[in-house]
Amino acid sequence: MERQEELMREILFAPSLLGADPLNISGSIDSLGNNFDWLHLDIMDGHFVRNLSFGPAFSQALRKKYPDSFIDAHLMTNNLETVLPLFIESGASSITVHAETEPHLLHAVISTIRNAGIKAGIALCPPTSVRQIESILDIADLVLVMSVTPGFGGQKFIESSLEKVRELASIREVHKYNYKIEIDGGINENNIVRVVLAGCDVIVMGSAVFREVNPASWLADLRVKIKEALKVDRT
Ligand code: DX5
Ligand code: ZN
Secondary structure, eight states, X not given: OHHHHHHSOOOEEEXXXXXXXXXXXXXXXXXXXXXXXXXXXXXXXXXXXXXXXXXXXXXXXXXXXXXXXXXXXXXXXXXXXHHHHHHHTTTOXXXXXXXXXXXXXXXXXXXXXXXXXXXXXXXXXXXXXXGGGGGGGGGOSEEEEESSOTTOSSOOOOTTHHHHHHHHHHHHHHHTOOOEEEEESSOOTTTHHHHHHHTOSEEEESHHHHTSSOHHHXXXXXXHHHHHHHHHHHO
């Protein structure tokens, strides 16, 4: 039993602060108890997506208030020349950029993030295929599969995203790559097990977690459900 637990894949919960109470974000974070792993921070610029959200000052404030937290910054922005240095300086633990933003510069951008000692991620919008980033998967720490159109929380999960997750998991196995697979958009208690069994390691959840009266116990219950499902999957 203990041995089995040891061998079990680590699944990380990354609540998205976009789903938190905008007038009491620290209250929302505290409501998670210790039952989360990363804080997912969605950065939107009104150009790459049709919405605006947090800036680097917010990331800095998070780092100051929660010094030990893992801040998972998801940049849904154009203009990386300006935006990226601001987030590198902001205390983020990982920075994920979209493959669609500046595809010809992606290799350099990922290298810049890693050279700053920060985990580097590549995000794919629903219509973007894995093939488009295959040549740089060897240097990615994280690949984020968007399972909704980026820009807003509370949307419906796009089922075909699971195919992309399976493809990424299989490429990783064949080439012995190290990236984690993260999924973002429309995850809830009804689809999370399928998402984990498809190969996801990091699960972003916004509206589903923060609409709960007791997010901490909801997350704890989900953790148990996932452990059970992984055990069955191994037998
Ligand atoms: C969408 C964001 C997501 C979003 C997830 O552009 O990247 O992180 O907050 O929220 P839910 O879980 O509500 O789909
Ligand atoms: Zn996100």
